[in-house]
Amino acid sequence: MATKTKLKKTKTKKKSITIKPSAKSLNILRAASVARTPWLVHGFSTRTGGSSKCYGGHALNLGFTAHDSKAAVEQNRQAFISAITQDGNRLGVKAKWRMVNLRQIHSDLIHHISEVPKDNAPLAGDGMVTNVPGILLSVLTADCLPVILVDRKRRAVGVFHAGWRGTVKRIVEKGVGEMYRWFGTGPSDLKAAIGPGIRGCCYEVGPEVRSAFEAQFSYGSGLFRETKERNEVHERYPLFFLTARAPGHSELPKKIFLDLAEANRRQLIDTGVPAKNISDLGLCTFCKKDMFFSHRAEKGVTGRMMAAVGIRA
Numbered sequence: 503m504a505t506k507t508k509l510k511k512t513k514t515k516k517k518s519i520t521i522k523p524s525a526k527s528l529n530i531l532r533a534a535s536v537a538r539t540p541w542l543v544h545g546f547s548t549r550t551g552g553s554s555k556c557y558g559g560h561a562l563n564l565g566f567t568a569h570d571s572k573a574a575v576e577q578n579r580q581a582f583i584s585a586i587t588q589d590g591n592r593l594g595v596k597a598k599w600r601m602v603n604l605r606q607i608h609s610d611l612i613h614h615i616s617e618v619p620k621d622n623a624p625l626a627g628d629g630m631v632t633n634v635p636g637i638l639l640s641v642l643t644a645d646c647l648p649v650i651l652v653d654r655k656r657r658a659v660g661v662f663h664a665g666w667r668g669t670v671k672r673i674v675e676k677g678v679g680e681m682y683r684w685f686g687t688g689p690s691d692l693k694a695a696i697g698p699g700i701r702g703c704c705y706e707v708g709p710e711v712r713s714a715f716e717a718q719f720s721y722g723s724g725l726f727r728e729t730k731e732r733n734e735v736h737e738r739y740p741l742f743f744l745t746a747r748a749p750g751h752s753e754l755p756k757k758i759f760l761d762l763a764e765a766n767r768r769q770l771i772d773t774g775v776p777a778k779n780i781s782d783l784g785l786c787t788f789c790k791k792d793m794f795f796s797h798r799a800e801k802g803v804t805g806r807m808m809a810a811v812g813i814r815a
Contacts, residue, residue, distance in 0.1 A: 527551040531547075542659070544650055549795050556569045557803075564579055567804075583599055601640055602615055602619065603642075604628065604663070606663050609627060610668060612631065614631055615630050615632040616632070628662060629660065631677065635812075639810065641661050643697070644807065645797045646664060646668075647669075647699035648807075650809060651677060651678065653681060656686060658685040659812065660681055664762070670718055693779050694775055695783070699786075700762065701784075702762070703759070706759055730755075730757070
């Protein structure tokens with residue numbers, strides 16, 4: 503159901519963040535565009551306020567990583583679930599939320615969740631959709647983008663893990679299609695939230711990544727920017743290099759940066775989601791290592807954040 507249209511690039515509104523601390527000082531980020539939906543529970547975690555002793559201490563690591571204990575991660579997950587659902591109980595009745603996780607493989611595989619999988623064994627894939635109350639759909643990130651979709655008309659939700667591989671495979675575009683398939687969702691009824699992830703300011707990629715996007719999207723080249731490698735000697739003595747450079751020496755190599763958030767925003771627009779319905783928190787995990795985990799900035803020795811969404815009973 504995706505359509506390709508030539509669109510003018512518009513700036514997504516970035517002032518759409520609500521930071522809500524819990525009793526344990528967890529900072530949970532929420533997108534204002536979907537937070538006003540009364541039956542919705544959602545949140546993007548940060549790295550602080552948890553029980554993990556690694557990754558700087560008191561870290562809210564929500565992934566079962568090699569450096570952390572299972573007990574600490576389970577405690578962190580309970581704290582996160584409590585923080586995002588504490589205002590979701592009606593008439594004082596405590597709801598029992600069941601979380602569904604994925605074994606993420608940087609794919610375009612999306613699962614329709616009608617019940618919690620047996621033994622809660624993680625499904626392989628990078629996206630989930632549901633219209634069943636009481637189920638929290640979640641994805642883990644540490645630079646890749648989490649994207650949440652909400653159909654306010656039909657009370658249905660989806661969550662997606664969008665790294666560059668999943669994005670070039672059109673995972674969020676296919677997510678809109680899956681919501682139409684299972685729930686009859688019209689793209690114009692969708693609200694979308696793009697969470698924290700590595701941004702175009704810091705996401706350096708190779709030429710093969712640019713080639714992959716340019717092969718898939720008519721606007722692919724516009725998702726990248728280039729800068730030259732910095733050389734302090736070259737900058738201090740430019741005339742020396744201009745007049746005395748040996749034959750055959752080329753210019754300094756260029757760095758290529760990908761705007762992953764814009765790539766996902768454009769996919770949503772191409773499916774028919776109104777630009778005004780797309781919120782981007784605009785936060786870079788690489789820039790803000792004090793606030794987020796970053797796989798790239800911390801050279802792989804880091805924890806995982808979580809994005810979760812669910813429907814209140």
